Amino acid sequence: MRLPRPSGLPAALALAALALPVLAVGGCSRKGAGPAAPPPAPVRIGEVKRLDVPKDLAAIGHVEPVTTVAVKPRVGGQVTSVGFREGEDVAAGSLLFQIDPRPFEAALAEAKANLARDRARLSEAEQTLKRYEELIQKEYITREQYDQAKANVEALKATSQADDATIDNARLNLEYCRITAPAAGRTGGLLVHPGNVVKANDDKPLVVINQIEPVYVSFAVPESAFDEVQKRFAESKLDVSATPAAGKAYTGTLTFLDNAVDAATGMILLKASFPNRDRALWPGQYVNVTLTLSVDEGATVAPVEALQTGQAGTFVWLVKPDLTVEVRPVNVKRRWGPWALVASGLAPGDKVVTDGQIRLAPGTRVVEKTEAAK
Numbered sequence: 001m002r003l004p005r006p007s008g009l010p011a012a013l014a015l016a017a018l019a020l021p022v023l024a025v026g027g028c029s030r031k032g033a034g035p036a037a038p039p040p041a042p043v044r045i046g047e048v049k050r051l052d053v054p055k056d057l058a059a060i061g062h063v064e065p066v067t068t069v070a071v072k073p074r075v076g077g078q079v080t081s082v083g084f085r086e087g088e089d090v091a092a093g094s095l096l097f098q099i100d101p102r103p104f105e106a107a108l109a110e111a112k113a114n115l116a117r118d119r120a121r122l123s124e125a126e127q128t129l130k131r132y133e134e135l136i137q138k139e140y141i142t143r144e145q146y147d148q149a150k151a152n153v154e155a156l157k158a159t160s161q162a163d164d165a166t167i168d169n170a171r172l173n174l175e176y177c178r179i180t181a182p183a184a185g186r187t188g189g190l191l192v193h194p195g196n197v198v199k200a201n202d203d204k205p206l207v208v209i210n211q212i213e214p215v216y217v218s219f220a221v222p223e224s225a226f227d228e229v230q231k232r233f234a235e236s237k238l239d240v241s242a243t244p245a246a247g248k249a250y251t252g253t254l255t256f257l258d259n260a261v262d263a264a265t266g267m268i269l270l271k272a273s274f275p276n277r278d279r280a281l282w283p284g285q286y287v288n289v290t291l292t293l294s295v296d297e298g299a300t301v302a303p304v305e306a307l308q309t310g311q312a313g314t315f316v317w318l319v320k321p322d323l324t325v326e327v328r329p330v331n332v333k334r335r336w337g338p339w340a341l342v343a344s345g346l347a348p349g350d351k352v353v354t355d356g357q358i359r360l361a362p363g364t365r366v367v368e369k370t371e372a373a374k
Helices: 011-033 102-137 143-176 223-235
Strands: 041-047 049-065 068-071 077-082 095-099 178-180 185-187 207-210 215-222 239-244 250-257 267-274 286-303 308-310 313-319 325-329 331-336 339-344 351-355 366-368
Touching: 049 331, 049 339, 102 143, 143 178, 215 223, 215 250, 215 286, 223 250, 223 267, 223 286, 239 267, 267 286, 286 351
Parallel strands: 041 366
Antiparallel strands: 041 351, 049 215, 049 286, 068 207, 077 095, 095 178, 185 207, 215 267, 239 250, 239 286, 250 267, 286 339, 308 313, 313 325, 313 351, 331 339
């Protein structure tokens, strides 16, 4: 049986009327839920720590040997032998060069012969003077003859003393034919070879010896830091580290403060001594130097990346336990590598945002970036 169509009401309008309650119900449901919450901001988070932080001065240093000796001949002659290989370590007193000793042996023999002759003459003159002392008492000779004999004795004594000095000098020159190392160290390049003739006190050295255990590292610091350096140096030992361009850091001790500031640069020269037992520091080498003046023990430090600057000063974004953030003003004492020493505003264990600060506002919820996201 077919139902009768309502009079005066089109079919489409009837369907719309039936749908209105459904739409009204759906609209009321969305209005009650409210807007969706924004997702948390991805950030990197660092931790505030407690560390012992040194107070350092950084500089560029220059490695110097403790002792440098330019070996030169003190007598001239032909080099007959060399007692070392260039670049070799030598001990103090070891033979380096041998100069032909024969001319000096002859000179020594001649000096000894002259001494023997003059001593014989002196002996004869003394006997003559002794006889003249008896003759002058008997007035067999004149006073003038006696005085002349006496003067002859004194002259021959002086000549004998001069002969002794000549022998000492000849013996010394003969010893100089053996050129030995005046100090222990490492030899440089060999500048003469057997067969070469050298001159006494020539400007050109035969070899240069550098002592490289220990070594000095010289460096300069600004005069503004000198008062503190001088005070710490007087109170205790100051540690200095030297790091070559390729290598690890080596520890030494500050041993020298110059007595004047360089007027041209406003810097003052310092030197540190390094044992250098493994010979990692080489004379002439440039190294990065760090002078430790003091240590702040148990200092509160935060990652440098967390520091932000605003109109009110320096601040960080502090991550609270509920993973929301707030602005925390901080007082930074100084920086040390990747860390900032915080005098106030933070405590060890606090979490701070180190990357992603541009997305933040007070109360923003954050999530730490994963390694893949980094």
